[in-house]
Amino acid sequence: MTSENCDSFEVNSGQVSATHVAVLGLGYVGCVSAACLANLGYRVTGVDRDENKVANVMSGIAPFYETGLEPLIRDNVAAGRLRASTSINDIADADVAFVCVGTPSEKNGNLGLEQLRRALHEVRDSLSERTKPLVLAIRSTVFPGTCEETVIPLFRDYPFVSVVSNPEFLREGVAIKDFLEPSLIVVGGEDFDSVERVASLYVPLQVPPCLVSLRTAEMIKYACNAFHAVKVSFANEIGALSARLNVDPGEVMSTLCEDKKLNISPAYLKPGFAFGGSCLPKDLRALNYRASRLDLRLPLLESALLSNQQHLQRAIDAILDLPARKLGVFGLAFKENTDDLRESPVVTLLEQLIGKGREVRVFDPHIQLDSIYGSNRNFILQQIPHIGRLLDDSLAQTLSWCDHLVITQKLRFDLALQVKEAGVSTTDLVGTSLAYTALPAPALAV
Ligand SMILES: NC(=O)c1ccc[n+]([C@@H]2O[C@H](COP(=O)([O-])OP(=O)(O)OC[C@H]3O[C@@H](n4cnc5c(N)ncnc54)[C@H](O)[C@@H]3O)[C@@H](O)[C@H]2O)c1
Structure with a gap:
């Protein structure tokens, strides 16, 4: 791959692998996954109900802007490794189908599974003639238990279909780089052969995959996104307080990040008992008190002690x-x-x-x-x-x-x-x- 800021990526000029990969949903995740998997050498068929997206891909055009995506689509379509279709029947001989349809928020904040249910029904309706094994890899972000409660029951009468969870961690804007140099690969499932089948597709990326249970794989995606949100909010609250105290926010946070033993590390990241001691509660109270005197609301820092009390109370109640x-x-x-x-x-x-x-x-x-x-x-x-x-x-x-x-x-x-x-x-x-x-x-x- 070329350097980080360049918008073109080395195109695979090698053979097409015998493995046929289907990608359902050609949005940000699906289109990037399809183009990158094709570039790794797999024969990829992307399916989307949006005719424009499909036509774009088949013409070598990216259906949305993403750095480096268009040349990757164009060259892999030209090489015969990537094609797109509106018909689910075109994945009839796929070995693995990555499900990348949207799971948008409902009004109440709950996760909307309508696109997922519909796509899965379409897959199921296309299976009547099929006997070849099919691994369905759920790449859409879904809440823990969705595969067990919503996906697997739909395929109860199709024993050749197995389900794994393979969440995606790419970031828009650097999605292709993130796919090809992943920070984390997670494959979860209860059928070892299917987990291995999906994990083996990523071998060319040379990042050892984490093989976990189905529910853990689903949960990890939420844990990662929650962690990222908490990190941003933490940096912003410390930054805001620092600025009000005439301290350079950037210097504080960059120095904090120098500590790779306790700060940027697995330290303090194991679920366990409530914190206590002579420093953490006292210093949090002092920060919150001083912030309130400056009329500065820091909800994340304010809630840390409350969260700790709740955690202790859960233990006591149990x-x-x-x-x-x-x-x-x-x-x-x-x-x-x-x-x-x-x-x-x-x-x-x-x-x-x-x-x-x-x-x-x-x-x-x-x-x-x-x-x-x-x-x-x-x-x-x-x-x-x-x-x-x-x-x-x-x-x-x-x-x-x-x-x-x-x-x-x-x-x-x-x-x-x-x-x-x-x-x-x-x-x-x-x-x-x-x-x-x-x-x-x-x-x-x-
Ligand atoms: N966008 C991101 O950065 C990102 C990163 C990681 C994970 N995710 C998750 O991945 C999933 C997809 O996100 P996205 O941003 O790519 O969504 P998106 O809305 O851009 O794309 C979804 C695509 O699925 C298609 N689709 C819907 N129903 C279909 C069906 N029945 N058959 C075929 N295609 C169908 C839509 O037409 C659309 O093109 C979501 O669950 C999201 O939370 C997104």
Whole structure:
């Protein structure tokens, strides 16, 4: 491929692959996918109900402006790898059909599935003569569960059709570059051969695909877009506050991005327990207070503490729903490997459990009344003596007493082993033992 700012991309002058790929919907995603897949060497048929789009593609014209798209369409149509049609019957011998139709918002914000349902009905109606396997790869953005609840049931009587989710992450304006140099390839499904079939189409891009469950693949697209929206809003709120404080917003954010260990990294991006401690809540409160004094609304930053409280309350409600009466709690400090109790969410959790009449015992490997000293000892004895009285000296003591263990901190290996051996049921708030299993990565062949 040529450089980032150039609007032409190297055209494949090689052979046409035996694989026939159909692309349903020739909008931004479908047209770019069709042109790029053709350029990778596959025989591609794009189908759209819009006659103008189809005529444009067949004449080598891009149906909308996208950098580098037109020459890619023109050259791949000329090479016989790409064609377009308004008839679903033209995909009769396709091996894989990428569904790229629109899923616009309904008035209430819900996702509109009308185009998807209609396109799938058309595919189903075209299958009467078919026996050859067909993998339907849903590339349109759809809510988790859509493939299971809306797509798969339509093909129940067609066992040769399988369904995978293959969300698209391209950005308009740099869509071809994003397709050919993807930041992420995700293929989700329950049928391993079909997942592998779709993933193998991307082998020439040399980016290892993430093979996940069907619902995870659907969810990842939403998680990515939500993350991007939150990033933009975060940068804008920090920028707005910085500007009001006579601090250079660009310098703040570019310096923040220099930290690849804690800031631009997987750190703090694992679903787990609520945050606490001596810094995060205090500093968020200070930022929000100062912003409000400047008449500056920062809804994202204001909502972080609220979000944290809600997360803690969900955990408390889930524990209160348990039939267990004698609850053991592992961890009292706000995180592992510290005895710092300041703003530990576990204190709030314990107070609510006690208040609702649960019997509770607590063990924290770093908080033993006879060995801690200074401010933490005073805090326990003076501020939370009712919790200090609940502390056990060992995990074994807690485990032998409780009928359910709530884990609020990451367990050391030896302690995790003790919990396993005790056979006590657990609620793992840090999510360390939650076993989400992804499909194993296949050895891909082109
Ligand atoms: N645009 C983006 O940047 C982007 C990026 C990633 C994912 N997505 C998602 O991809 C999907 C498609 O987005 P888009 O921007 O390409 O939409 P779009 O509206 O540009 O294109 C949809 C195309 O589908 C066609 N179509 C509708 N029903 C059809 C049918 N029954 N048979 C054949 N063609 C049919 C329409 O005529 C249209 O050309 C959406 O779910 C979107 O959320 C979009």
